[in-house]
Amino acid sequence: MAENWVNLAERIGADLHLDLPGGGRRAALTRALRAAVRSGRLAPGTRLPPYRSLAADLGLARNTVADAYAELVAEGWLTARQGSGTKVALGAQPQARPAARPLGPRPSEPAHDLRQGQPDASSFPRAAWLASARRAVTAAPNEAFAPGDPRGRPELRRALAAYLARTRGVRTDADHIVVCSGFAHALRLLFGGGVLPGPLAVEGYGLPFHRALLDQTGTRTRPLTVDGDGARVDELSEAERTVLLTPAHQFPTGGPLHSRRRTAVVEWAAASDGLIIEDDYDGEFRYDRQPVGAVQGLAPDRVVYVGSVSKSLSPAVRLGWMVLPDRLVDGVLTAKGEREAWAGVLDQLALADFLDSGSYDRHVRRMRQRYRARRDRFVTALAEHAPHVHATGIAAGLHAVLRLPSGTEPGALASATRAGVAVDALSAFRHPGARLPPQDGLVVGYATPPDHAFESALQALVRVLAVSRRRGGGSP
Numbered sequence: 001m002a003e004n005w006v007n008l009a010e011r012i013g014a015d016l017h018l019d020l021p022g023g024g025r026r027a028a029l030t031r032a033l034r035a036a037v038r039s040g041r042l043a044p045g046t047r048l049p050p051y052r053s054l055a056a057d058l059g060l061a062r063n064t065v066a067d068a069y070a071e072l073v074a075e076g077w078l079t080a081r082q083g084s085g086t087k088v089a090l091g092a093q094p095q096a097r098p099a100a101r102p103l104g105p106r107p108s109e110p111a112h113d114l115r116q117g118q119p120d121a122s123s124f125p126r127a128a129w130l131a132s133a134r135r136a137v138t139a140a141p142n143e144a145f146a147p148g149d150p151r152g153r154p155e156l157r158r159a160l161a162a163y164l165a166r167t168r169g170v171r172t173d174a175d176h177i178v179v180c181s182g183f184a185h186a187l188r189l190l191f192g193g194g195v196l197p198g199p200l201a202v203e204g205y206g207l208p209f210h211r212a213l214l215d216q217t218g219t220r221t222r223p224l225t226v227d228g229d230g231a232r233v234d235e236l237s238e239a240e241r242t243v244l245l246t247p248a249h250q251f252p253t254g255g256p257l258h259s260r261r262r263t264a265v266v267e268w269a270a271a272s273d274g275l276i277i278e279d280d281y282d283g284e285f286r287y288d289r290q291p292v293g294a295v296q297g298l299a300p301d302r303v304v305y306v307g308s309v310s311k312s313l314s315p316a317v318r319l320g321w322m323v324l325p326d327r328l329v330d331g332v333l334t335a336k337g338e339r340e341a342w343a344g345v346l347d348q349l350a351l352a353d354f355l356d357s358g359s360y361d362r363h364v365r366r367m368r369q370r371y372r373a374r375r376d377r378f379v380t381a382l383a384e385h386a387p388h389v390h391a392t393g394i395a396a397g398l399h400a401v402l403r404l405p406s407g408t409e410p411g412a413l414a415s416a417t418r419a420g421v422a423v424d425a426l427s428a429f430r431h432p433g434a435r436l437p438p439q440d441g442l443v444v445g446y447a448t449p450p451d452h453a454f455e456s457a458l459q460a461l462v463r464v465l466a467v468s469r470r471r472g473g474g475s476p
Contacts (some may be wrong), residue, residue, distance in 0.1 A: 111420030152179025193335020252394015
């Protein structure tokens with residue numbers, strides 16, 4: 001048996017595609033290999049298949065391939081050493097290729113990135129994630145690697161149900177959770193998939209990307225006024241049956257939905273047979289008081305709760321979840337369709353272990369402390385160097401809004417751009433149909449830079465703000 005495995009190993013090698021016109025004799029094989037090296041298709045250092053394996057693949061005699069290899073070794077195109085096989089010689093230079101046509105100018109990266117919506121990419125817990133991935137893949141049943149449940153892996157749905165109940169007050173079980181690739185994917189399934197009809201009431205400030213996505217699905221949105229207590233849910237009319245809210249931390253203005261408005265929107269949903277879509281934006285990152293629980297806990301049959309790991313862990317882990325009322329589960333699964341829209345099983349298994357092992361809790365606590373320290377340093381720097389600027393939304397989340405005098409936002413943004421500081425204009429998040437007066441401001445993501453770059457980015461920003469004040473409140 002051992003001898004059979006040895007013989008099999010000798011026959012199996014790396015795949016190599018070669019065209020052999022003229023009957024595939026030795027000369028044709030030599031020309032094809034030489035051309036592959038000249039063209040750069042076989043780069044210097046590339047290991048070639050053993051001659052026995054290549055002979056079997058091409059239907060040639062072993063001696064034919066061995067002689068072709070030997071000829072190219074003699075010419076200097078290949079090298080052959082005992083124990084290391086046959087490789088393309090390091091000195092074999094491919095023919096120069098014409099320069100590729102440029103695709104157009106690439107935008108230069110800012111010197112200081114303070115854009116919102118991005119956690120510190122350097123903080124990803126690589127060792128802990130790798131340990132979870134190893135454990136999860138080792139313990140996974142064989143059926144995990146076959147077509148599975150469109151809801152998502154049961155291990156992850158069970159882990160999410162326990163975690164969300166413990167930390168966010170969500171009332172659900174694994175059967176009412178559907179795994180998706182993030183909040184945008186959830187919107188596509190709910191509205192692009194025909195699960196929910198329009199029109200949709202939304203907050204007067206929100207992500208333009210989400211509005212564009214809803215526009216593409218043909219869903220009309222109507223904005224609600226946003227103030228210091230969150231969305232004015234008393235503006236909901238009989239025309240809307242669904243409202244999209246960020247109750248834990250209104251994006252981008254920053255305040256939580258007041259308790260009276262939470263109660264009011266739940267009562268509206270019950271009285272009108274309506275539905276609340278809860279985007280739990282930054283729900284895990286509160287700094288100055290206890291976390292605000294999910295609205296879903298008040299009315300599980302009236303709320304679609306949506307979350308993801310894009311801020312808490314990394315946007316590179318394309319995993320999110322919907323906690324659904326029972327009547328919507330089948331419709332969402334139908335909209336999800338066949339397997340192309342499903343999230344990767346390996347990441348699901350790894351996240352399930354990451355949650356169950358406590359690694360996710362430890363990571364969130366560590367990042368909450370780190371971001372709070374950055375928030376505090378940010379507020380202190382503003383007080384020292386730009387006391388005329390008022391920061392709001394700082395009790396939670398990964399960003400702050402810097403309120404500016406009316407009419408000064410364009411100048412302040414231009415000054416920041418010239419200084420190499422990337423921030424967002426508050427006006428970019430305002431719904432075009434909003435009735436509330438436009439507010440000037442900058443949205444600053446203090447979580448984005450790595451630790452070593454945060455202080456220099458902060459100093460560059462406050463210099464811009466101080467200069468803008470001297471020039472007249474923000475004019476360039």
